[in-house]
Amino acid sequence: MVDPSLYRTFAQDVVELLHAGLRPVVVHGGGPQISELLDRLGLEVRFEAGLRVTTPETMDVVRMVLTGRVQRELVGAINAHGPFAVGLSGEDAHTMTAVRRPAWVAGRPVDIGLVGDITAVRADAIGALLEHGRIPVVSPVARGEDGTVYNVNADLAASALAVALGADRLVMMTDVEGLYADWPHSTEVIDRLTADQLDALLPELASGMLPKMEGCLRAVRGGVTRAQVVDGRIPHALLHGVFTENAPGTTVVPDEAPVPEGLGGREDGT
Ligand SMILES: Nc1ncnc2c1ncn2[C@@H]1O[C@H](COP(=O)(O)OP(=O)(O)O)[C@@H](O)[C@H]1O
Numbered sequence: 346m347v348d349p350s351l352y353r354t355f356a357q358d359v360v361e362l363l364h365a366g367l368r369p370v371v372v373h374g375g376g377p378q379i380s381e382l383l384d385r386l387g388l389e390v391r392f393e394a395g396l397r398v399t400t401p402e403t404m405d406v407v408r409m410v411l412t413g414r415v416q417r418e419l420v421g422a423i424n425a426h427g428p429f430a431v432g433l434s435g436e437d438a439h440t441m442t443a444v445r446r447p448a449w450v451a452g453r454p455v456d457i458g459l460v461g462d463i464t465a466v467r468a469d470a471i472g473a474l475l476e477h478g479r480i481p482v483v484s485p486v487a488r489g490e491d492g493t494v495y496n497v498n499a500d501l502a503a504s505a506l507a508v509a510l511g512a513d514r515l516v517m518m519t520d521v522e523g524l525y526a527d528w529p530h531s532t533e534v535i536d537r538l539t540a541d542q543l544d545a546l547l548p549e550l551a552s553g554m555l556p557k558m559e560g561c562l563r564a565v566r567g568g569v570t571r572a573q574v575v576d577g578r579i580p581h582a583l584l585h586g587v588f589t590e591n592a593p594g595t596t597v598v599p600d601e602a603p604v605p606e607g608l609g610g611r612e613d614g615t
């Protein structure tokens with residue numbers, strides 16, 4: 346999302362999915378853009394377990410960058426192909442409701458301010474857009490029951506939305522090839538994992554991969570048939586991810602899904 350040509354290819358791919366008869370929903374991030382503006386404003390940029398420490402001042406910037414800039418740019422790029430994209434925030438029509446959550450660092454809760462975890466999704470506004478052939482572009486900002494506005498990690502927001510919509514697929518785009526088995530020491534990518542295998546691996550994961558993989562796990566446990574992490578630096582990674590069985594990257598499947606020979610764990614789960 347920080348490379349204009351990849352941005353355009355992504356928009357083209359999303360429209361292609363629509364033309365292929367699928368009903369894509371885009372949930373965007375914008376972490377680098379938020380950090381850049383916070384820096385320029387002289388505000389602190391800090392993460393705990395992959396989640397941004399969000400003061401009320403930070404929250405203003407997060408909301409402004411996500412809904413006022415990144416979402417608008419994506420909507421514009423998609424609409425270069427026709428009247429498809431409609432942007433909304435998780436706050437709109439109570440689409441996403443959240444509660445304040447801590448970050449879990451070494452097994453302990455750490456207060457990270459106005460960061461939310463989604464507790465409820467009302468998918469009717471998004472469903473109506475899909476019915477009319479539109480492409481919803483959703484910013485990961487959510488509303489608390491009392492009206493407080495929360496910053497939600499984009500991957501966790503996408504996962505909650507995928508479950509609520511009964512989506513078949515969840516594709517997460519990032520800036521690495523997939524989930525590395527022994528990051529940062531090696532770049533060997535884990536290509537396929539069952540939910541239980543991922544669950545066992547989660548405590549070892551760090552930084553941005555943590556919410557991403559937690560999102561994949563919640564999605565497949567919530568009924569999504571395949572959750573993938575693909576390398577967004579490769580043009581058309583989205584189309585490959587959706588249409589190719591063995592697309593590059595990391596694929597998470599529910600426990601009952603067959604694991605190709607040679608890749609499965611032993612019966613004791615190791
Ligand atoms: N096991 C891992 N495999 C791959 N990347 C990892 C791993 N652990 C941490 N990372 C880091 O996570 C980053 C991706 O997370 P993040 O920057 O939040 O992604 P995005 O902005 O694409 O959502 C990678 O660039 C890498 O630095």
Ligand SMILES: CC(=O)N[C@@H](CCC(=O)OP(=O)(O)O)C(=O)O
Pocket residue numbers: 373374375376377379395396397407460461485496497498499500553
């Ligand atoms: C709570 C939290 O960390 N929210 C994220 C929301 C944006 C996001 O997730 O963007 P990426 O997908 O680019 O990382 C943030 O403030 O950066």
